[in-house]
Amino acid sequence: MATVQQIAQSLQESSRSVGSGEFSGHAPIELDRLSHDYGSRLALDGLSFDVRPAEIFGLLGPNGSGKTTLFRILSTLMVPTGGQAHIAGFDVATEPNRVRQQTGIVFQATSLDVKLTVAENLMHQGHLYGLRGAQLQTRAKDVLARVGLADRARDLVETLSGGQKRRVELAKGLIHSPSVLLLDEPSTGLDPGARIDLWNYLRILRDEQGVTVLVTTHLMEEAEHCDRLAILNAGKLVALGSPTELKAEIGGDIVQFETRSPEDAKTLAAGITQRFAVQPSVVGNAVRVEREHGHRFLTEVVEAFPGAIESVSVAKPSLEDVFIQRTGHRFWLEKNEEKS
Amino acid sequence: MATVTVPTRVPTNAVSKSTATTSLWTPAYSLWRRELVRFYRQKARVVGVIASPLLFWLVLGAGFSKTFQTQGPNGGVASHYVGYFFPGAIVMIVLFTAIFSMMSLIQDRNEGFLLSVLAAPISRSAIVLGKVLGGATLAAIQGWVFLVFCPLAGVHVGPFGILYSMSIIALASFALTALGFIIAWPMDSTQAFHAVINLVLIPLWLLSGSVFPASGASGWMKTLMLLNPLTYGVDALRNGLFPAQITTFSPEINLIVTLGFCAVVFIGSWAVVNRRTNKPAA
Structure with a gap:
């Protein structure tokens, strides 16, 4: 049996993998009755679902549905007031640094230092994740080549276009080779061409590197690209499944x-x-x-x-129809209509 | 033969376990370096560091000496006061540079940069250390540049005195930057920061023995000056620049209080940063 172990070990080493390999018993993201109360209102109301390994998972919901709150909790920037969330088996509330090491985050707002060059931004991010020296140099070059910006490495970020900045954000989120990638409204401010590029790139990450991707969005057409979706409304899970399944339920x-x-x-x-x-x-x-x-x-x-x-x-049937069927109202509501 | 089930998609990307530990120095170094890079990329700030002491010196120095010459019967008063005022002027420059450098913290927060730092697997102490040392380095450089004017102020000091003064400037820079950090951390607007700073900074400097000595002050004013930790920093700088002069407090007390000030504000910065809450972090 030693040979089996050796093979398994060499497989692990060749893939530098401890991510989903080590935590094979855990889903990349697990929510268990997760709730969050801002004091005046309940933003998340007992969410429970799992995200499977190597899928692109969409979190679809109108503004105020709790997407942003959930994103903050998963990115360990806020401690939930009730329930639990695990990433790669680690609790986001009590083991934030473990979670952070496994997770790449692309925020909706830019997080780049515009006075630094593209390469400097990536080096800085690498330092925050414990990477250094030649290893980091190589890694920065790799991710930059991946997002097609190898030739802009020495340029100041302030000279880049909006779409290019977003690609640098993505490279920044991937610098430490996370097993889970969280993206908050990634298409914000991107032209259609740049959106297509982004989604192609997310699929490559999923297929070639087995990265689990979680995307929040309020755009139906973007949600269509996801392998599976969780539809949120007023902090509650109203639907869960692949876009095709969800639409098929309508009949x-x-x-x-x-x-x-x-x-x-x-x-x-x-x-x-x-x-x-x-x-x-x-x-x-x-x-x-x-x-x-x-x-x-x-x-x-x-x-x-x-x-x-x-x-x-x-x-x-569209995803909006799914939303209407499950909630009884339109996806986009005026604030005062929301109560009804 | 044994069969090995191979996962269809082996993640080739997960991080090795050795990097999963929280490190302090690499992130702190990176944040410190960033402050310096940002500084020299903004040429106006570089010019400011060189030009502002010069301007300050020309205007204030010239103004003071004329005023005091008309008042002093033998002209000796003027040169005496310019000499007295010199350490206070250095501390003022350091104070402003140090505290205002932490305005970048508010900027980092508003621009989203801080968010990605907070979401990284680093100890929050690394953020304090990196930011504070970055700001302190810039403030100290500013103070050290000012030492060039020693001869003009009638200060003739040996290499030991210069080294001692530079160390005190470095300590004061660190303490004041950390103070700026504590004030800037909970804020989200630079305007509010300005308001608070003016409220805190000006009295802090005026009552630090920079303009008039604590020994000459009376009653509550004297008490305030004795409570002001900056008083001891200014006095310590006097120890370095005028080794022969007898200062208000002994050099040992000055040094101990200044080091204590550094420790207290650093711990304070560490405490404000280390709160994890149910509220949004940034």
């Missing part, structure tokens, strides 16, 4: 009828229930129905209620 198409007012919508909804024996939902001025063969249903409804309908649409 069929989303048919939507726009009317002139919320009252008209309610009348129409009542009419539809009576006539077609389905349960439509009313969202503002609109009546929504989940239905197989949406286009056929649509014509039937329009013929049955002439004049009551302003416009119609039929679509494959």
